[in-house]
Each structure stands twice: as structure tokens, then as C-alpha cells.
Amino acid sequence: MSDRLNDDTLLELARDVRRPAYDRRTLKTGIVHLGVGAFHRAHQAVYTDDVLAQDPRWGIVAASLRSPDTYDALQPQDGLYTLSVRSREGEALRVVGSIRRVIVAPSEIEDLLNVMAAPQTRIVTLTVTEKGYCHDPATGALNEAHPDIVHDLAYSMNPKSAPGFIVEALRRRRMNGVPPFTVLTCDNLPSNGRTVKRVLTRFAELVDPELGRFVADEVSCPSTMVDRIVPATSDQDRERIGEALGLTDAWPVVTEPFTQWVIEDSFPHGRPAWEKAGAEFVSDVEPYEHMKLRLLNGSHSTLAYLGYLAGYETVADTMSDEAFVRLIRGLMDEEVTPTLHMPQGADLESYKGALIERFKNPALKHRTWQIAMDGSQKLPQRLLGTIRDRLSSHAPIGRLSLGVAAWMRYVAGTDEKGTPIDIRDPMAARLREVANGAGRSGENLAHGLFAIREIFGDDLPADPRFTGVVVSHLMRLYEIGAKRTVSEFKVG
Missing domain, CATH: 1.10.1040.10 (N-(1-d-carboxylethyl)-l-norvaline Dehydrogenase; domain 2)
Known part of the structure; x- marks a missing residue:
């Protein structure tokens, strides 16, 4: 199979494969996602894909904070990938188009910070796993001795960690008079919005007390609950899905039919209408x-x-x-x-x-x-x-x-x-x-x-x-x- 899934080959897809219901050329970047992996691509990116036909302002730039593997797979595919929903009854395939671009943070630090600091970016979402917050799991506080935190406090304009990237981007927005983005964690942390707010505020205080007060007073960190089982993609999955597509997809994602997203509705500068895709907005997550x-x-x-x-x-x-x-x-x-x-x-x-x-x-x-x-x-x-x-x-x-x-x-x-x-x-x-x-x-x-x-x-x-x-x-x-x-x- 020689042809690769990308914008130019979308029309070649098998008829029973669902494809984006919008012109991807109209997409703007409204969301930056840190920690692009299988779960994000089976969950938040799909909810966003479902609402882009009505509002194309919420395209995603997705960043890997460590490995270039996702970039290597998705960038030649223009960010497109296949979602396979598997149950006892069989398999349903769709191509998801909400990710406009993938960035490898370690080699493109300034590029990522510029996108995060841009006024059109109004939400930064995260799936960096529990360890990505550089916190003490027993207390929920920032682990100030974490090697990445020690590095980022010394070299704040060349961050390695998720807190480091977020706080540096917020510092640049504040300096340029741009309102802060909303930080939306989608990881399994206790009181995850409050935990990430605590971590970010403390990191910002250590950079500059005034910046710490700005993060504490101005940055919204809604809590969320996410639920979908997403196994690792196997070579057998790639082969089976490629045959069904009639195209090569270097990194499809396999998941179950069930999906749930419960979100605290606190987005001062706007958000996608995710409720139209099935998300539930509540006052207490x-x-x-x-x-x-x-x-x-x-x-x-x-x-x-x-x-x-x-x-x-x-x-x-x-x-x-x-x-x-x-x-x-x-x-x-x-x-x-x-x-x-x-x-x-x-x-x-x-x-x-x-x-x-x-x-x-x-x-x-x-x-x-x-x-x-x-x-x-x-x-x-x-x-x-x-x-x-x-x-x-x-x-x-x-x-x-x-x-x-x-x-x-x-x-x-x-x-x-x-x-x-x-x-x-x-x-x-x-x-x-x-x-x-x-x-x-x-x-x-x-x-x-x-x-x-x-x-x-x-x-x-x-x-x-x-x-x-x-x-x-x-x-x-x-x-x-x-x-x-x-x-x-x-x-x-």
C-alpha cells in the first residue's frame, strides 16, 4: 500500500469511512494541546472534530513534550489519523481532522511558545499523564526539586515541562497585553483543575511574584473528568485499518464506543460548543x-x-x-x-x-x-x-x-x-x-x-x-x- 493518508488522499477513502465534515483549509488555531498521544486523539480531538463544521476557529495545534514519534507519524498526514471504534459488533472507522499541526517541543521550543502566546489561542489542553505535572502526588503541590522544574526555573525561556511552557506563554501574553488562555487539564488528578492551578501558581511565583499573582487571579483552570479506554495501537491494528482505508495510516487510534467528558464551565474567553458533541458542562466536576x-x-x-x-x-x-x-x-x-x-x-x-x-x-x-x-x-x-x-x-x-x-x-x-x-x-x-x-x-x-x-x-x-x-x-x-x-x- 503506497498512498499515505493526508489532505490530498481524503477523497480516495473507502465509502464507509467517515471523514471530516468541513473544509480543513478554513480552520484557525484556537486550542494548543500539550501531550499529544492516543488518549487525546481518541477523546478531546474527536469532540472538537464534531463541532468544527459549525465553528472553525477551534482547530488544534498539538505538541509532544518528549518524543518525535507522533510528529513523524502525523505531520506527513497533515495531522489526519483514523479512529477505530471497536466493539463485539465490529469496527467503525472515521478520519479525524481537528489537529492542524504537530510540534515536537524539545526541538521547536520557540515555535510552540509563539503559538501558545498568540491571541487567537484561547485554550491550552493537557494530557501529559500524572507525572507530567511535576507535582507531589501525595500532596498535589509542585515538586520544586523535580529536575525539569529546576531546569525551567533557571532557563524559563527554554522550558522542558508542561508547567514551564504554560507559565512562560502566560508571561508573554501578559507582557503583550493579551488575555490569558484557559488551562484545561484532561488527566487523572484529584481535583485536577485546582491541582493544576496550584502547580502553575507556585511555579509562576518562583519565576516572579507579580506573575504568580496574575496566574492566581486571572487564569481559569476548569476541572474535568474524562473517560474512554484507549489501548496502545498494534502493528496488527495498523495493517487491518490500512486495508479498510485503502491508504496507509502510520498511527491510527483504537478505542471503545463509550466516551464521556464532564467539564466545569469556566471559560472566560470562549470555548467550542463541545456540548453539541456530547460533553456535559456542570458546576462541580x-x-x-x-x-x-x-x-x-x-x-x-x-x-x-x-x-x-x-x-x-x-x-x-x-x-x-x-x-x-x-x-x-x-x-x-x-x-x-x-x-x-x-x-x-x-x-x-x-x-x-x-x-x-x-x-x-x-x-x-x-x-x-x-x-x-x-x-x-x-x-x-x-x-x-x-x-x-x-x-x-x-x-x-x-x-x-x-x-x-x-x-x-x-x-x-x-x-x-x-x-x-x-x-x-x-x-x-x-x-x-x-x-x-x-x-x-x-x-x-x-x-x-x-x-x-x-x-x-x-x-x-x-x-x-x-x-x-x-x-x-x-x-x-x-x-x-x-x-x-x-x-x-x-x-x-
């Missing part, structure tokens, strides 16, 4: 955020660590084991749901039932190893926050603590057959040091990991109701393995 972080993400992480250890490659494989279904449904019903406080009309039972079906979707090859990445950043909001709420109510944490113990067993670095695990985590070196120091002792491993306050804080390691049950689970995982531990699990 926090209940929805807790619902998703604790039910979906907490369950996902628990499945990832236990499933990987049990030898299951994907979430769907793991959920083909009824013992895992029982564990996760019990986690949702008995340990997570009592901590949620949803607005009237929210249907938690339907949401939980849909989650189980989504996890079971065999068309999505969502690898347990992929979900297991960056656990040191994810545990505090996905599991530990729920555990704190349960402990404060003197309620049991059996399943939640099993998820924590499974993470500990996973980051020990070898699976149940003695094969090394490829640990991908910003704290990987520190985790490896703890594991090496623990030797073959599960108890030493647990207490070594409890001592990492950036993950567990000061309260949980001092609470025997938490440490005792985690150590007990961890010892059982070592003794009988993940599969038997799950199949024999009983609430104690």
Missing part, C-alpha cells in the same frame, strides 16, 4: 471525578497488577476469569460506592454495570502491562484516597489493599515465574533500590515501599489497619500467586 477515578481507574489498576501477575495479557483476558469479575464487582459495590456522593439523577448501578462490560470487551486489546505503568503516580488517587475515606469510617479495605499489595509484588521486578518485569515508572530506580534491599522478604519490601512518602504520605504507613492487611495480602501473593489469591479471596 468533583463527584464525577471521584466516580471515575475510584470505580474505573481504581478497578483498572487492580486488574492490571493482579492480572499481569496471574499471566493474563489483557484486561479482557483477565475478566474472562469469573473470580476476577467477582473481586472487581465487590470492590466497586462494597468498598468504593460508599465513598461516593453523586448528584441526584446519577445512575451508579448502570455505570458500574457498563464498566464490567467495557472491561470484558474482547475487541479491545488493552494490555495489563500498559495500565500498570506509572503506578507510583496513580496509586494515590486511584486507590489510596478511597482507602483513607474507608479508614476514616472504620470500614474494611480488603479488596482495595489487595490492589496495593499487587502493585508492590509487581514492582518487586520479577513475575511469578522469575522473569524480569519491564517496570515503567518515574520512580523506577527508587523502586528497584527498595526491592533489591528487601531481598526475598515480602515484609521488608512492603515496609520499604511504605517509606516512600511521595506515594503513601505520613498517615498510611503509621496506621496498622492499612499496613497489616497490605502485608498479609503481599505475603499471600508470594506464597500462592495472584490467581489463587483472587480465586480464594474472602472478605476478612
Whole structure:
């Protein structure tokens, strides 16, 4: 297949492939996105694509803060890519056109800052994962010792980090009398809008106290909740999608039919009409955020660590084991749901039932190893926050603590057959040091990991109701393995 997907070949697409319903030549740049990856391209970029026919001012310039891979794939395609929505019923394809251009930040720093500082840019969105905010996950504060933050404070006009780019662009806008853009985080952080506002304000204060006051007073950071499962694209996906298109697409995105976006409506300088594409604007996102972080993400992480250890490659494989279904449904019903406080009309039972079906979707090859990445950043909001709420109510944490113990067993670095695990985590070196120091002792491993306050804080390691049950689970995982531990699990 020689022809590449791009603006010139759009008309060559197979008839059953949906394509942009607008003339891409009319698009303006209204949004800059930091952290262009599969999730953004399956979620926010699709919502934006759905409204551009009515308002072409909101085209996206997307930036990669690290790797040039996305640029290399999409720039020759004029930013176009295929979205594959897969379910038990089959696959539906559409070409998404909302991304006008891709920038590789490390090699195009000034270009990216100029686009962010331009008056027509009114929103900066982010999917940089939890670690991209350079914050302390246990407190939500800026990690002022983070190497990228140290660099960016010393060389503020040549930033590396997302906070560094945002604050430098805001400084230039303020200097030129241009109103600030809205900063819209779409990552899984607790109270994500308030967290990013705290991080940006503190960084700006360290650059210049006056700039800090400007960010605190003038920059809007709405909270959001995003939900869509997006596995990594495989070579088989590329081949199958290319055959269906009749064109080569270097980096299509595969996802599920379900999608949700709940947004606090605080955009002083305008926004796309995302509600016409199905987004929900609310005054308080926090209940929805807790619902998703604790039910979906907490369950996902628990499945990832236990499933990987049990030898299951994907979430769907793991959920083909009824013992895992029982564990996760019990986690949702008995340990997570009592901590949620949803607005009237929210249907938690339907949401939980849909989650189980989504996890079971065999068309999505969502690898347990992929979900297991960056656990040191994810545990505090996905599991530990729920555990704190349960402990404060003197309620049991059996399943939640099993998820924590499974993470500990996973980051020990070898699976149940003695094969090394490829640990991908910003704290990987520190985790490896703890594991090496623990030797073959599960108890030493647990207490070594409890001592990492950036993950567990000061309260949980001092609470025997938490440490005792985690150590007990961890010892059982070592003794009988993940599969038997799950199949024999009983609430104690």
C-alpha cells in the first residue's frame, strides 16, 4: 500500500469511512494541546472534530513534550489519523481532522511558545499523564526539586515541562497585553483543575511574584473528568485499518464506543460548543471525578497488577476469569460506592454495570502491562484516597489493599515465574533500590515501599489497619500467586 493518508488522499477513502465534515483549509488555531498521544486523539480531538463544521476557529495545534514519534507519524498526514471504534459488533472507522499541526517541543521550543502566546489561542489542553505535572502526588503541590522544574526555573525561556511552557506563554501574553488562555487539564488528578492551578501558581511565583499573582487571579483552570479506554495501537491494528482505508495510516487510534467528558464551565474567553458533541458542562466536576477515578481507574489498576501477575495479557483476558469479575464487582459495590456522593439523577448501578462490560470487551486489546505503568503516580488517587475515606469510617479495605499489595509484588521486578518485569515508572530506580534491599522478604519490601512518602504520605504507613492487611495480602501473593489469591479471596 503506497498512498499515505493526508489532505490530498481524503477523497480516495473507502465509502464507509467517515471523514471530516468541513473544509480543513478554513480552520484557525484556537486550542494548543500539550501531550499529544492516543488518549487525546481518541477523546478531546474527536469532540472538537464534531463541532468544527459549525465553528472553525477551534482547530488544534498539538505538541509532544518528549518524543518525535507522533510528529513523524502525523505531520506527513497533515495531522489526519483514523479512529477505530471497536466493539463485539465490529469496527467503525472515521478520519479525524481537528489537529492542524504537530510540534515536537524539545526541538521547536520557540515555535510552540509563539503559538501558545498568540491571541487567537484561547485554550491550552493537557494530557501529559500524572507525572507530567511535576507535582507531589501525595500532596498535589509542585515538586520544586523535580529536575525539569529546576531546569525551567533557571532557563524559563527554554522550558522542558508542561508547567514551564504554560507559565512562560502566560508571561508573554501578559507582557503583550493579551488575555490569558484557559488551562484545561484532561488527566487523572484529584481535583485536577485546582491541582493544576496550584502547580502553575507556585511555579509562576518562583519565576516572579507579580506573575504568580496574575496566574492566581486571572487564569481559569476548569476541572474535568474524562473517560474512554484507549489501548496502545498494534502493528496488527495498523495493517487491518490500512486495508479498510485503502491508504496507509502510520498511527491510527483504537478505542471503545463509550466516551464521556464532564467539564466545569469556566471559560472566560470562549470555548467550542463541545456540548453539541456530547460533553456535559456542570458546576462541580468533583463527584464525577471521584466516580471515575475510584470505580474505573481504581478497578483498572487492580486488574492490571493482579492480572499481569496471574499471566493474563489483557484486561479482557483477565475478566474472562469469573473470580476476577467477582473481586472487581465487590470492590466497586462494597468498598468504593460508599465513598461516593453523586448528584441526584446519577445512575451508579448502570455505570458500574457498563464498566464490567467495557472491561470484558474482547475487541479491545488493552494490555495489563500498559495500565500498570506509572503506578507510583496513580496509586494515590486511584486507590489510596478511597482507602483513607474507608479508614476514616472504620470500614474494611480488603479488596482495595489487595490492589496495593499487587502493585508492590509487581514492582518487586520479577513475575511469578522469575522473569524480569519491564517496570515503567518515574520512580523506577527508587523502586528497584527498595526491592533489591528487601531481598526475598515480602515484609521488608512492603515496609520499604511504605517509606516512600511521595506515594503513601505520613498517615498510611503509621496506621496498622492499612499496613497489616497490605502485608498479609503481599505475603499471600508470594506464597500462592495472584490467581489463587483472587480465586480464594474472602472478605476478612
